Each structure stands twice: as structure tokens, then as C-alpha cells.
Amino acid sequence: MSLTETTLKAMKPKEKTYIVTDERGLYIEVFPTGGMIWRCRYQLNGKTEKLTLGKYPALTLKNARIKRDHALSAAALGQSPARQKQLQKVAAADATTVEEFTAKFFKDVQEKDRTDNKQIHRYFDNDILPYIGKKAMKEVTTEDVRSIIWRKKDHGFDAAAGQLRGLLKKLCDYAVTCGLLNFNPVLALPMRHVRKVKSRDRSLEPSEIRLFLTAVYSSNIRRQFKVGLHLILLTMVRKSELLLARWEDVHFDVAEWHIPAENSKTGKPHIVYLSRQATVLFEELQVLAGGSELVMPGRGSLIKPFAHNAINCALKKSLQGQNVPAFTIHDLRRTASTILHENGWPTDVVEKALNHVMGGVRGVYNRAEYSSQRTEMLQFWADYIEKLLIDKNVILGRFGKTA
Incomplete structure (x- = not known):
């Protein structure tokens, strides 16, 4: 029919x-x-x-x-x-370009692996697609990926070169899966030849913390970066969490900063209990923000944050000529953890303040937030830093108690 x-x-x-x-x-x-x-x-x-x-x-x-x-x-x-x-x-x-396949890769693979892909998109937009984006995916060669990776490495950015190598390998792995490549051209470039990964154990001594903050506030970097670096030290947050922060998440009335899940590396919301000193720093950043919804709006824009590398460059610039061995912004978190442990604060409280995911059986059963302990500990930490500065008669801000 x-x-x-x-x-x-x-x-x-x-x-x-x-x-x-x-x-x-x-x-x-x-x-x-x-x-x-x-x-x-x-x-x-x-x-x-x-x-x-x-x-x-x-x-x-x-x-x-x-x-x-x-x-x-x-x-x-x-x-x-x-x-x-x-x-x-x-x-x-066969005619699929790298740019077209990248869109498929993000949809099918990358966005399922992690929620925050802003930095990954930047690597593709700035370092990969401008050079091979219009090329057919099936024609990508080892020389193509080598030129991309070594362009970054030759400029002294070994860590970024390693990141690019990892992203290109992941992209080409999926191209092999989809039948666009017979083999992965990135495999001809072992990671050990791109970047030798070393576990970091850099932690600043109290005297180095004093030199660091003195150098930062004495430098000619933007005031936002001076305050931001100080705030990262006091709150123990990741730099991305501060650069993406919005004023709607900073609650002065209860002295809390709520980091939403999309800005948290763990993918879960996190509360930072603000010390008296951290609150003062946030108040200054609010003035510097000029009415922006962002805590640290970027240069010449009230709606876009600074690039993640901008604050790294500010730190590097402020430490030029200083007798302080090199360290990264992330090392400030390790510094806080080390000194707090040395002063008797429990590991669970410190790890929760760092927004670390606890592993093993302990991580499964321990759901405590340690709110009161973290509040007390972060105030202790801020007072500790302030005392380091006062002892040397270095005045960086007004941290007196408010009425």
C-alpha cells in the first residue's frame, strides 16, 4: 500500500x-x-x-x-x-580543515573532559589555528606541529610549548579515531624533548615574602596587579579564580568571597573567608574597577578580564633586580600551606582552604567544610603577613579595624 x-x-x-x-x-x-x-x-x-x-x-x-x-x-x-x-x-x-575539525574536537572530546576551556581556546586561537587552521586535517605533518611547538619554545615558554604539544597530540589522536589520519604526527616529538617536567617545591621564606611584597608595591606595575598579588597570597586562591571574579560573588557584609563552580578548578563552588586585610584589598579593587562587574577588568575594557599571563608578567617585572630566587604565582599557595602547617594548622583545614580535592577513602567520607577554622586560620595568616611587613616598617595599606 x-x-x-x-x-x-x-x-x-x-x-x-x-x-x-x-x-x-x-x-x-x-x-x-x-x-x-x-x-x-x-x-x-x-x-x-x-x-x-x-x-x-x-x-x-x-x-x-x-x-x-x-x-x-x-x-x-x-x-x-x-x-x-x-x-x-x-x-x-578528506576536505575537513584543521579549523573545522577543531570545532568537532571541542564538542565531542574537550568539552566533555573539562568545563573551563578558556585557556585551551586561547592556545588554539593564538598558536595553532593561525598557522594550520586552513590546512586539511589529513595533511597535517610532524613538521607542522614541530613548528608550532618550537615557535613557543624558542621564545622561552617551555611550559606553554608542553601544553601545545599535549593539545596537538589529543587533537590528532581524535583525528586518527575519526579516520582522518593514519598515525599521530605528534608522536615523533616526545615530551621529554619539548619540556622536562619537574615537580615544584618552591616555598618562600618569611624574609622572601617581605621582599616580594615590598618589591611589588615599590614597582611601577599597575596598582590592580599590586593589590591582586597581595590578595592571592592572603586568600590562597588560584590566579584564574581572582582574574575571573565578579563583584556579585564578593559579599562584604559577611566577609565572604564565593567562587562559582565554573571558575573553580575542581568544578565545585568554593567559599573564601575574607580576613580584615583581604576585605580592605577587595575594597580598593572595587574603586579601581571603575564600576565594572569584574573585580579586575582588563586594560581598556570594563567587560573583559586581564589575560592570565598579564599578572605573571607583572610579577616578573616587579622582581627584576631583587635578590629573590625565581618563583611563580602558584608557589604562593605552597608558601601559605607550608607556613600554616609549620604553625600547627590541621592538614584538612589547610587543604580545604586551598580548594584541593582530597583523595582516597578520606576524600570519600570527609565532607566537612571547616568554616570556623578556615575563617580563623585565614585571619591568622593575614596577621602573620602584616606582622612581617610592620616589623620592617613597610606600610602597604590601611588594615586597621573598622568600626
Whole structure:
């Protein structure tokens, strides 16, 4: 029996997939989800082949019959419509550019692995796509990826070169999975030749903390960076958490800074209990923000934050000529952890303040927030830092108690 548009519109999904035939091999497949797909069967060299024509209602009954007729005509001439369609797919895939495949990679892989991909997007937008974005993915060579990685390495950014190597490997791994590459060209560049990863154990001594803050406030870097570096030390947060912070999350009335899940490395919301000194620093940043919704709006913009590397450069600039061994902003977190442990604060409280994920059985069963202990500890830490500065008559801000 021939199908009609009325019949098609009246079809309802069932618990199991079922088919309804039209004529001359054409039929429609109805799925439990409600989706409907046109297919047709035909004979070629004594064997039955099946061809998918398209989805209903995007492909109407009339047009489905036209596509069926074309398929039957091809089969009558000894050609396989199903095989031709497969070859067309391969040809289309062969023409896929790196830029096009990157969009698929983010959707299928990267965004499922992690929620915050801002930095990853920056690497692709600034260091990968401008150089090979228009190239067919199937034509990417070891020399292509080497030039991208070494461009960063030759400028002295070994860590970033390592990041690029990891991203390119992940991208090309997925290209191999999708059949666009026969082998991963990044494998010819071992990570040990790009960057020798060393576990960091740098922790500042009290005298170095004093020199660090004195140098920062005496330098000619932006006032926002001076206050921001000081605030990172006092609150023990990651730099990205401060650079992405918004005023709606800073609650002066209860002295709390709420870091939302999307800005947290753990993917979970985190509360920072603000010391008296940290509150004063936030108040200054609010004035410097000039009405922006961001705590630290970027240069010349009230709606975009600073690039993550900007505050790194500010630290490097402020320490030029100072007798302080090199350290990173992340080392400030290790410094706080080390000194707080030395002063008898429990590991669980310190780790919770650092917003670390606790592993093992302890991590499964310990759900305590330690709110009161963390509040007390962060005030102790801020007082400790202030005392280091006062002892040397260094005045960086007004931290007196408010009425």
C-alpha cells in the first residue's frame, strides 16, 4: 500500500522501532524517540543493498520517491548508490580543515573532559589555528606541529610549548579515531624533548615574602596587579579564580568571597573567608574597577578580564633586580600551606582552604567544610603577613579595624 502525507503525519512512536513500506523498495523507519528516516532497498548483482535517504519531514514523501528512483536507476546500471554515498562522505572528510575539525574536537572530546576551556581556546586561537587552521586535517605533518611547538619554545615558554604539544597530540589522536589520519604526527616529538617536567617545591621564606611584597608595591606595575598579588597570597586562591571574579560573588557584609563552580578548578563552588586585610584589598579593587562587574577588568575594557599571563608578567617585572630566587604565582599557595602547617594548622583545614580535592577513602567520607577554622586560620595568616611587613616598617595599606 502506498503511503500518503496524511498517513505519515498520523504515525506514532512505539516501544520498539518499526517500519512502514511504500512501494518499489521505499520504506520509512519510525524510532521510539519519534524520529523517522527514509530508506530504500534495491538489488545489485543478485544482492540486496540498503540506502538511507534522509529524515522525515525534512525529506518529504515526494522527494523521497525521487531519490529512490535515482538510486534504482543507478543500480540498474550496475552502480551501487550506497557505495557512492560512502565515497562522498570520505571525500567530504578528506576536505575537513584543521579549523573545522577543531570545532568537532571541542564538542565531542574537550568539552566533555573539562568545563573551563578558556585557556585551551586561547592556545588554539593564538598558536595553532593561525598557522594550520586552513590546512586539511589529513595533511597535517610532524613538521607542522614541530613548528608550532618550537615557535613557543624558542621564545622561552617551555611550559606553554608542553601544553601545545599535549593539545596537538589529543587533537590528532581524535583525528586518527575519526579516520582522518593514519598515525599521530605528534608522536615523533616526545615530551621529554619539548619540556622536562619537574615537580615544584618552591616555598618562600618569611624574609622572601617581605621582599616580594615590598618589591611589588615599590614597582611601577599597575596598582590592580599590586593589590591582586597581595590578595592571592592572603586568600590562597588560584590566579584564574581572582582574574575571573565578579563583584556579585564578593559579599562584604559577611566577609565572604564565593567562587562559582565554573571558575573553580575542581568544578565545585568554593567559599573564601575574607580576613580584615583581604576585605580592605577587595575594597580598593572595587574603586579601581571603575564600576565594572569584574573585580579586575582588563586594560581598556570594563567587560573583559586581564589575560592570565598579564599578572605573571607583572610579577616578573616587579622582581627584576631583587635578590629573590625565581618563583611563580602558584608557589604562593605552597608558601601559605607550608607556613600554616609549620604553625600547627590541621592538614584538612589547610587543604580545604586551598580548594584541593582530597583523595582516597578520606576524600570519600570527609565532607566537612571547616568554616570556623578556615575563617580563623585565614585571619591568622593575614596577621602573620602584616606582622612581617610592620616589623620592617613597610606600610602597604590601611588594615586597621573598622568600626
